[in-house]
Amino acid sequence: MPRHVIVGAGPAAINAIETIREVDGGASEIVLISDEPAYARMVLPYYLADQIPYQQVFTGDGAYFDRLKVHTRFGRRVNRVDAPGRTVTLDNGETLAFDNLLIATGSSPVTPPIPGADLPGVVPLWTLAHTEAALQTMAGRPHPQAVLIGAGFIGFIVLNAMYKRGWTLHVVEREPQVLPRMLDRDSARLVENWLRGKGIGVHLGTTVTAIESLKDREDARWPRKQLRLANGATLEADLVVLATGIRANVDFLRGSGIALDQGILVNERMQTNFPYVYAAGDVAQGPDLLGGPPAIHAIQPTAVDHGRVAGANMAGQTVRYPGSLLMNILDVCGLQCASFGRWHDPQAEAMVLHNPSGPIYRKLLWTGERLTGAIFVGKAQDVGLLNDLGMVKGIIQTQVPLGEWKDFLRDNPFDIRRAYVGAGVAARLAQMTLLGQPTRPRQYRYLGRQPQPQITNPFAHQAYMSTRPGK
Numbered sequence: 001m002p003r004h005v006i007v008g009a010g011p012a013a014i015n016a017i018e019t020i021r022e023v024d025g026g027a028s029e030i031v032l033i034s035d036e037p038a039y040a041r042m043v044l045p046y047y048l049a050d051q052i053p054y055q056q057v058f059t060g061d062g063a064y065f066d067r068l069k070v071h072t073r074f075g076r077r078v079n080r081v082d083a084p085g086r087t088v089t090l091d092n093g094e095t096l097a098f099d100n101l102l103i104a105t106g107s108s109p110v111t112p113p114i115p116g117a118d119l120p121g122v123v124p125l126w127t128l129a130h131t132e133a134a135l136q137t138m139a140g141r142p143h144p145q146a147v148l149i150g151a152g153f154i155g156f157i158v159l160n161a162m163y164k165r166g167w168t169l170h171v172v173e174r175e176p177q178v179l180p181r182m183l184d185r186d187s188a189r190l191v192e193n194w195l196r197g198k199g200i201g202v203h204l205g206t207t208v209t210a211i212e213s214l215k216d217r218e219d220a221r222w223p224r225k226q227l228r229l230a231n232g233a234t235l236e237a238d239l240v241v242l243a244t245g246i247r248a249n250v251d252f253l254r255g256s257g258i259a260l261d262q263g264i265l266v267n268e269r270m271q272t273n274f275p276y277v278y279a280a281g282d283v284a285q286g287p288d289l290l291g292g293p294p295a296i297h298a299i300q301p302t303a304v305d306h307g308r309v310a311g312a313n314m315a316g317q318t319v320r321y322p323g324s325l326l327m328n329i330l331d332v333c334g335l336q337c338a339s340f341g342r343w344h345d346p347q348a349e350a351m352v353l354h355n356p357s358g359p360i361y362r363k364l365l366w367t368g369e370r371l372t373g374a375i376f377v378g379k380a381q382d383v384g385l386l387n388d389l390g391m392v393k394g395i396i397q398t399q400v401p402l403g404e405w406k407d408f409l410r411d412n413p414f415d416i417r418r419a420y421v422g423a424g425v426a427a428r429l430a431q432m433t434l435l436g437q438p439t440r441p442r443q444y445r446y447l448g449r450q451p452q453p454q455i456t457n458p459f460a461h462q463a464y465m466s467t468r469p470g471k
């Protein structure tokens with residue numbers, strides 16, 4: 001019986017396990033080693049915002065792992081990998097042999113070198129433990145006040161959760177705009193104005209130089225803090241959230257012979273330079289859907305895809321991954337923001353619709369007749385916008401040449417659906433599967449709840465399919 005050792009229990013690992021079991025039905029040994037329990041980080045903001053209970057953060061429990069015949073070693077770290085010798089060494093000195101190894105160790109936040117960044121109540125909000133620390137910090141405070149350092153994608157997800165809590169908020173960003181790795185200047189300006197309109201303090205083009213404890217005003221378990229900014233301003237906070245970037249968890253692999261760049265380099269089967277050592281998720285630097293150099297796309301959909309492709313290959317199938325698509329979709333306090341693919345490509349032909357009073361921003365970036373990037377900003381309550389986001393993602397994902405529909409979109413930027421269906425994107429997507437078969441629902445159920453069956457009507461788009469753009 002082959003033995004698969006899997007390190008990390010995030011979404012990449014869980015999806016690999018489910019896929020291995022889909023293929024082999026239990027005819028292999030799986031050992032799962034993780035220093036944290038099995039949960040989804042992207043759910044943490046919902047827990048922080050008090051929208052879901054603690055238990056709903058988890059993606060598996062003892063009964064689930066028993067049913068999938070997985071030997072779990074939670075609370076343990078892998079400290080060393082001997083790839084040629086096919087062993088891993090745990091933090092208790094134990095050595096385990098493997099036939100296949102999956103490294104799904106994710107990434108960790110980078111702590112900025114700010115004096116006071118180690119004070120209680122200063123957290124990166126990356127793990128469940130950080131989230132609990134943040135909630136404890138704010139518990140019982142009459143007027144909770146938080147400062148977010150770093151206005152990036154993850155930071156703003158956390159900002160949105162804190163906004164739902166009704167906390168007083170400030171954000172400090174070194175760059176002259178918010179979301180610098182997700183939006184261009186014009187769209188970022190809409191977000192900045194939106195935040196100010198919501199009463200959130202936005203401090204751009206400056207840094208936090210020190211975080212100090214205001215011990216003299218200590219009123220609860222944690223002292224209140226003062227932040228000094230490079231522009232001379234000061235801010236007060238109960239909670240400081242650090243969101244200044246992440247780094248792939250590869251340090252324990254130095255000297256292992258496994259090829260590393262920013263992450264673990266993998267091919268389209270998720271194999272490293274040792275074919276029986278796989279990597280998936282935030283830690284893996286792999287194929288880019290749009291043909292760029294190997295990339296880390298540290299988002300949940302990539303972790304899920306990577307995990308499923310790695311799992312299928314570990315179980316003996318030959319599955320090739322077409323590559324991950326860079327995408328960030330975000331609700332910023334009621335303003336929906338999204339960018340896809342090569343949204344910052346200076347070579348691309350751009351179609352822009354910009355209405356600051358909306359606020360509405362739509363930018364489509366073209367490489368010939370193919371859509372290769374997009375930026376969208378608009379009100380989160382606009383259902384049409386949300387539908388368009390999904391369809392734009394599909395158009396980029398399939399890379400269908402849009403032909404005459406490109407001109408149609410130039411004239412009708414709000415009629416994405418007609419182009420999406422008319423150009424055959426919907427039909428193409430319906431046929432695309434990652435593993436050559438439809439996805440099976442995940443086997444873990446919170447409180448045993450079953451997913452609702454999806455209603456599929458293959459003729460629903462017939463009317464659109466037979467239309468052409470009018471002149």
Ligand SMILES: Cc1cc2nc3c(=O)[nH]c(=O)nc-3n(C[C@H](O)[C@H](O)[C@H](O)COP(=O)(O)OP(=O)(O)OC[C@H]3O[C@@H](n4cnc5c(N)ncnc54)[C@H](O)[C@@H]3O)c2cc1C
Nearest residue numbers: 008010011012035036041042077078106281282298299300
């Ligand atoms: C607050 C927050 C919100 C997010 N929201 C979104 C979102 O809305 N959309 C989105 O697409 N993405 C979101 N993300 C990102 C998403 O959660 C990650 O891309 C995803 O978790 C990556 O999954 P993974 O399995 O690769 O790694 P992880 O989920 O990080 O899991 C890896 C696990 O391995 C463990 N580990 C590391 N090293 C070792 C070792 N040596 N030995 C044993 N165990 C080890 C880690 O502790 C961790 O538990 C969010 C992330 C955060 C923090």
